Amino acid sequence: MPYDMIKVDTNGAVGVITLNRPKALNALNTQTMNEVVAAAQAFDSDGKVGCIVLTGSEKAFAAGADIKEMQPLSYMDAWSQDFFAGWDALTRIRKPIIAAVSGYALGGGCELAMICDFIIASESAKFGQPEITLGVMPGMGGSQRLTRFVGKSKSMDMCLTGRMMDAEEAERSGLVSRVVPVSDLMEVTLEVAAKIAQFSQPAVAMTKESVNRSYEMTMAEGVRFERRLFHSLFATEDQDEGMKAFVEKRSAQFKNR
Numbered sequence: 001m002p003y004d005m006i007k008v009d010t011n012g013a014v015g016v017i018t019l020n021r022p023k024a025l026n027a028l029n030t031q032t033m034n035e036v037v038a039a040a041q042a043f044d045s046d047g048k049v050g051c052i053v054l055t056g057s058e059k060a061f062a063a064g065a066d067i068k069e070m071q072p073l074s075y076m077d078a079w080s081q082d083f084f085a086g087w088d089a090l091t092r093i094r095k096p097i098i099a100a101v102s103g104y105a106l107g108g109g110c111e112l113a114m115i116c117d118f119i120i121a122s123e124s125a126k127f128g129q130p131e132i133t134l135g136v137m138p139g140m141g142g143s144q145r146l147t148r149f150v151g152k153s154k155s156m157d158m159c160l161t162g163r164m165m166d167a168e169e170a171e172r173s174g175l176v177s178r179v180v181p182v183s184d185l186m187e188v189t190l191e192v193a194a195k196i197a198q199f200s201q202p203a204v205a206m207t208k209e210s211v212n213r214s215y216e217m218t219m220a221e222g223v224r225f226e227r228r229l230f231h232s233l234f235a236t237e238d239q240d241e242g243m244k245a246f247v248e249k250r251s252a253q254f255k256n257r
């Protein structure tokens with residue numbers, strides 16, 4: 001599929017999706033959404049890809065949903081299209097998606113980064129949910145995901161004032177997993193993604209599923225769910241290979257089966 005709003009590439013076993021609307025600071029319109037989802041689905045079904053990276057530019061990961069596209073919408077337009085529901089498809093991608101964020105990650109940009117499995121930020125990253133300044137509110141999951149990441153108090157502060165959080169505050173609050181210098185962002189993120197991609201794909205996918213389920217289940221249900229997935233991995237050749245390789249003091253050669 002030809003892409004206009006994104007660039008798609010691979011780096012070894014890592015699939016890389018780069019938002020590419022620099023003049024609009026990677027504002028997320030419907031076409032961008034459709035292309036990101038299509039590219040992520042293609043990587044998800046490509047057996048040679050073990051991990052996906054989603055990134056933007058140095059100035060902006062994404063400055064939000066495209067305000068110029070949204071501005072003329074009526075309630076009926078938004079409701080009948082179930083506007084933004086298309087992004088939910090990303091939550092069904094089974095391979096890990098890492099967001100590599102530099103510059104602005106605002107509104108839908110912050111929400112898109114949070115849909116990913118974890119966020120690596122550069123020192124220039126700025127996160128925010130400024131929808132309140134536009135007379136609306138987060139609509140791509142921000143009020144829910146941000147609250148789970150940073151807690152009620154800070155989430156209320158961010159969503160109700162529209163203020164931005166810098167990378168240092170985002171790391172301290174648990175929104176991002178690590179902060180690196182701007183010039184190192186892609187190198188570090190690709191290294192992290194390549195490390196994940198070398199592991200058994202079924203084990204990685206089930207680990208992702210299990211961590212994500214912790215948001216939706218009670219502790220007791222979640223622990224039972226984890227244990228069932230753990231048991232099922234003993235049906236894979238990779239469990240046999242991984243443990244045999246440890247005992248034999250050699251590197252495991254996973255076959256993703």
Ligand SMILES: CC(C)(O)CC(=O)SCCNC(=O)CCNC(=O)[C@H](O)C(C)(C)COP(=O)(O)OP(=O)(O)OC[C@H]1O[C@@H](n2cnc3c(N)ncnc32)[C@H](O)[C@@H]1OP(=O)(O)O
Nearest residue numbers: 023024025027063064065066067068106107108130138139
């Ligand atoms: C998904 C939901 C439901 O949660 C909703 C949302 O995401 S609403 C959008 C939330 N985002 C914002 O409100 C941020 C809007 N942008 C800005 O405040 C500023 O652009 C900035 C602070 C990020 C950067 O400022 P500056 O460096 O001065 O650049 P600008 O000249 O403002 O922008 C350059 C260029 O990009 C266009 N742009 C920026 N953001 C958006 C956007 N979200 N939608 C559409 N277009 C955007 C901006 O209009 C400029 O283009 P031109 O007007 O020069 O053609």
